[in-house]
Amino acid sequence: MTQLILENARIFDGVSEECPEGMTVLVEDGTIREVSDRPIKSVDAQRIDVAGKTLMPGLIDMHVHSYFSDLDPRVLNDRDAPYRTAYAIKKLGHALDSGFTTVRDIGGGDYPLAAAIADGLIRAPRFFYAGKILSMTGGHVDYRTPNEKHHTHGYCSCASMNWAGVIADGVDECIKAAREELRRGAHCIKIVASGGVMSPSDPIWMNQFREDEIRAIVQECVERRTYVSAHCLTAESTRRSVEFGVRCIEHAALIDAETANFVAEHGAYVVPTLSVLFSLVESGLEMGLPPDRIDDVRTIYEESIDALDLMRSAGVKIAFGTDLLAGFYTQQCREFELRRDVFTPVEILRQATSVGAEILMQAGKLGCIEPGAHADLIVVDGDPLEDIGLLAADGRNLDLIMRAGEVVKNRLN
Missing domain, CATH: 3.20.20.140 (Metal-dependent hydrolases)
Incomplete structure (x- = not known):
């Protein structure tokens, strides 16, 4: 059993404009097991401090x-x-x-x-x-x-x-x-x-x-x-x-x-x-x-x-x-910039996460941050709900990329 804990995160869950801060996410064997506003105890888990940045679905x-x-x-x-x-x-x-x-x-x-x-x-x-x-x-x-x-x-x-x-x-x-x-x-x-x-x-x-x-x-x-x-x-x-x-x-x-x-x-x-x-x-x-x-x-x-x-x-x-x-x-990533003339940042974020998951018939598994979902996650250095252009930089503003619980990129620690 492999556990990883992402601490001190500001979470966009794929849907809501409200992004709670100080959140903790437990990832276990490629799946999100727990999302909490309190510290999660674990002896064996690897811990990553998100440093207040935006954690969101891949x-x-x-x-x-x-x-x-x-x-x-x-x-x-x-x-x-x-x-x-x-x-x-x-x-x-x-x-x-x-x-x-x-x-x-x-x-x-x-x-x-x-x-x-x-x-x-x-x-x-x-x-x-x-x-x-x-x-x-x-x-x-x-x-x-x-x-x-x-x-x-x-x-x-x-x-x-x-x-x-x-x-x-x-x-x-x-x-x-x-x-x-x-x-x-x-x-x-x-x-x-x-x-x-x-x-x-x-x-x-x-x-x-x-x-x-x-x-x-x-x-x-x-x-x-x-x-x-x-x-x-x-x-x-x-x-x-x-x-x-x-x-x-x-x-x-x-x-x-x-x-x-x-x-x-x-x-x-x-x-x-x-x-x-x-x-x-x-x-x-x-x-x-x-x-x-x-x-x-x-x-x-x-x-x-x-x-x-x-x-x-x-x-x-x-x-x-x-x-x-x-x-x-x-x-x-240019698609993010082209759409912002019509859509708000949160609308574009939903399009690129939860709505796509609905089409794939993977709601609750992809495009979201909730228990039972696949641990496909990114950490954005900044607030994409204010500046969607942060996602238009070919990953340069991403401090962490995780696919199925595997850390593909990590600049956090």
């Missing part, structure tokens, strides 16, 4: 792509698994050093990567993954150019597919694809329900998958007691996805007020991703983004700020995500 990034090492997703197939894995190791290590103790890989992450992390072979945050993204032919994850006739994106006898997704058309194929990804350990299923910027043949306004296809995928997830998340840029794709049972919307950059109210009324979640859009507008051309895409990206980014305001006013449950690709992953 951060959760709900939209990462661990393998996405190039802006052209077709390049990744040629690079093959060893290159993609090397990139993932560097990207996930940076996330952990920045205070993200949990990430959700929402397209491309797989069982081998998850197993390597679980076995301690890779230094990384706690890892949830959606497996391969489900796309219809000509959808956002169909990376063929118009002159290509055949694809290897669907399942064959050897289960070959592209690195990011699988093509499924019709109810039966959608059911099979969802079941296969769930069999491979996916924690949820991701579909693409609108067009996107990075794919060659689908305009942004295009709705993807029929109602019966989406409902079939949702039902498979319901039977596995999990959920569907959908890539949606437009208001229409967002509304129809929620109407058909999708629980979580990625991006929603072009949402309108009516749809925001609809999403809120149905209790669905949204994971906006401002940092990827900002990065592409700022440096996309230098990183290889095709020149004909930059205007679309700029328009989406500009409207996404207004979309945040609409969703906030409607009371939509919003989580924290970044979606950073290629070399942009080092800008993960």
Whole structure:
């Protein structure tokens, strides 16, 4: 039995604006066992004096792509698994050093990567993954150019597919694809329900998958007691996805007020991703983004700020995500700065902790400080409820990072 006591802490618990001071937290075998306003007695415990700084849950990034090492997703197939894995190791290590103790890989992450992390072979945050993204032919994850006739994106006898997704058309194929990804350990299923910027043949306004296809995928997830998340840029794709049972919307950059109210009324979640859009507008051309895409990206980014305001006013449950690709992953913490034009610091902190945990179906285990929760914790040198920018410094203002009770970084003593 390994015990560690964090003393003299000011605690943000993941929800409340009230942050009690002089608190003590007992961590035992990777779990928070006790939270007290009095000293905790233990003969064998290691003790760390937090020195009155802010102890809070580790951060959760709900939209990462661990393998996405190039802006052209077709390049990744040629690079093959060893290159993609090397990139993932560097990207996930940076996330952990920045205070993200949990990430959700929402397209491309797989069982081998998850197993390597679980076995301690890779230094990384706690890892949830959606497996391969489900796309219809000509959808956002169909990376063929118009002159290509055949694809290897669907399942064959050897289960070959592209690195990011699988093509499924019709109810039966959608059911099979969802079941296969769930069999491979996916924690949820991701579909693409609108067009996107990075794919060659689908305009942004295009709705993807029929109602019966989406409902079939949702039902498979319901039977596995999990959920569907959908890539949606437009208001229409967002509304129809929620109407058909999708629980979580990625991006929603072009949402309108009516749809925001609809999403809120149905209790669905949204994971906006401002940092990827900002990065592409700022440096996309230098990183290889095709020149004909930059205007679309700029328009989406500009409207996404207004979309945040609409969703906030409607009371939509919003989580924290970044979606950073290629070399942009080092800008993960910029998301905190981009959101503060719309949200208060405590709202952003909830988005990056307790709301993300709700989506992951890990409320009470992640994104909180309470007995029985995983000991995924960070100590901030300062008050992030007053200055959210403290979390936008790539971990430089973090004096302690703990994942599953293991101290990853400690500048306290």
